[in-house]
Amino acid sequence: MPTLSLINFNIVCATLGGFISLFGLVSYLCKETFYLSEALISMLAGIAFSPHAANFIRPLDYAQGSQQNLETITLYFARLVLGVQLVLAGVQLPKRYLQIEWKSLSLLLGPGMAAMWICSSLVIWAMIPNLQFLHALIIAACITPTDPVLSNSIVKGRFADKHVPRPLQRIIIAESGANDGLGYPFLYFGLYLMKYVGMGGAGTSGGAAKAFGLWFSETWCYTILLSVAYGVVVGWLSRKLLHWAEEKRYVDRESFLVFAIALALFIIGTCGLIGTDDLLSCFIAGNVFTQDDWFRIETMDDSLQPTIDMLLNLSIFMWFGAVCPWSSFAQNDIIPIYRLVFLGVLILLVRRMPIVFAMHKYIHQIEHLSHAAFVGFFGPIGVGAIFYLSVCRDFLQSITVDGQVREDAQRVSDAVNIVVWFLVICSIIVHGLSVPLGKVGYHLPRTISQALSTPSTIEHNAVRIAHIQHTRSTATPEVDQSTSRGRKRGAQTASSAPEATIFRGNGQPGPNDPEEPERPVRLITHGTEQGVVFADERP
Incomplete structure (x- = not known):
């Protein structure tokens, strides 16, 4: 007649084999993603299975007390x-x-x-x-x-x-x-x-x-x-x-x-x-x-x-x-x-x-x-x-x-x-x-810095966009050979510039900031999103 055999050998084999199997299922995640050492994980498992907790591993019993x-x-x-x-x-x-x-x-x-x-x-x-x-x-x-x-x-x-x-x-x-x-x-x-x-x-x-x-x-x-x-x-x-x-x-x-x-x-x-x-x-x-x-x-x-x-x-x-x-x-x-x-x-x-x-x-x-x-x-x-x-x-x-x-x-x-x-x-x-x-x-x-700086960055970018639009609409365009053609290009750029709501730049100091030299800019529109990028970047 089948009976339970709760001897130490069976318990140790089941405990050790079960832990190694379960650890193996997530071993790459633990060691290569979270960088946790296997020594720490197995020691914690030993504590959990020890006489102080689950009592599956009983060292004194194996040593005859x-x-x-x-x-x-x-x-x-x-x-x-x-x-x-x-x-x-x-x-x-x-x-x-x-x-x-x-x-x-x-x-x-x-x-x-x-x-x-x-x-x-x-x-x-x-x-x-x-x-x-x-x-x-x-x-x-x-x-x-x-x-x-x-x-x-x-x-x-x-x-x-x-x-x-x-x-x-x-x-x-x-x-x-x-x-x-x-x-x-x-x-x-x-x-x-x-x-x-x-x-x-x-x-x-x-x-x-x-x-x-x-x-x-x-x-x-x-x-x-x-x-x-x-x-x-x-x-x-x-x-x-x-x-x-x-x-x-x-x-x-x-x-x-x-x-x-x-x-x-x-x-x-x-x-x-x-x-x-x-x-x-x-x-x-x-x-x-x-x-x-x-x-x-x-x-x-x-x-x-x-x-x-x-x-x-x-x-x-x-x-x-x-x-x-x-x-x-x-x-x-x-x-x-x-x-x-x-x-x-x-x-x-x-x-x-x-x-x-x-x-x-x-x-x-x-x-x-x-x-x-x-x-x-x-x-x-x-x-x-x-x-x-x-x-x-x-x-x-x-x-x-x-x-x-x-x-x-x-x-x-x-x-x-x-x-x-x-x-x-x-x-x-x-x-x-x-x-x-x-x-x-x-x-x-x-991560915290980026999260805290997001509202101020958006506000700062909006001010920069407004300044760029104002500058282009009021400044006299540079004329190389044809003055009328230059004015036409400047007027068209200013009038066709959309109102930007999303900035697609890198959030670094802009053309008017002393930390960075002025760079050419252009306004862009992507579907329903609008913004501004520097000419040497990609949206």
Whole structure:
């Protein structure tokens, strides 16, 4: 006998599939007409389907009621999306891009990231009461990298093609891809110091010397350098093998198109097995894989990779909307809500803007101050920040004394969870609405001005028409050879001029205005409408 099966799997499939289908019906309208980002729309959908609203998506049920399991799911989901996104980011850059543009990237990834880290730390330290500067460094490290997922929303589509120069698009892609994997040194600098120096190094031994030793050996050598070397080797081997298979005609079209995504999954898994930086390795592998531009050109007109990328993006931002700790923003012992809001505003303004303005003359892709303002403002905080948040909280839970999480570690763990989640939500909303609000702000004053000036313009045009008629009827026409013929022409023009009621000119200063030299005019009649135009215009 048929029965209802209201299990989580059925509900999630129906909810996710229904939302993506409905969004797909109006996706072009949303993204290319209203310039709304898919991240913002899917996050709002996640909120609507979350336990706070419709309760179709129940994250704690999937994690068996454990908050730690829920954070693990979020971490792995973020790794998957970032890994695929970073390989695709590396693939879509032109050949040898990192070698050619190393100077610009070095500025953005070196002084740029360091300044973003310090500026964010200072703001967080100032806004959160009773917070040590070392703890602020840890929190700021999670939001230092710019997010490659949200960055794609401003470097793809009709708006980007029209308003963002191609070199600027590429440097944004390259920076967001590389610095997402370079967040480990900033994060572990504070974490190691806190573990071995904070609270007198309670529960640990070794002090600052051990902290710096681990930071250089484990973070820089093992995590960063090994991931770069691994990405180069895997990317080079993959390119050679795919070339060989294509020449032998061993690979079909479908497998060829999905090869980059499979490469991302392979790197995520193997880097996870050996405990190195899978994000940086994915980006480097993508660049090396398309070093000769062959794969990028072959797949340029194919939509498989963007389609999979879109499905992952919609899914993860729906998940973020459902799992975000909304209640903790207003009810916590770390930071009051008004300080949290002010913190979000300050971070979006000073985290990235000052250093970009300071360096823009040395980055040739940033040609004007408007470009610098664009690059400085659009440094979104998104999936990468949630990834580093999960890594940070997992490390902090390992700092224990007598089997309990150390007091300072627990406070920082709570603070980083509230602050990073709130800043991610702020970035999704602000950067998701910046383009449509900017377009409205650009067109609205002109529309209002035209609406308000219409009556006065008509009145002004009527006065001009009357003046023209009066001038032509009273002035002596110019006579070249035949005076009588000139008078006849002048009289005929004045007598036959109709009474104009509609002006068909451009509304600019007329022949008697000092701002514009006199131009010849002629009266016109179109059916029942009458008016005047300048001789160099068309009605």
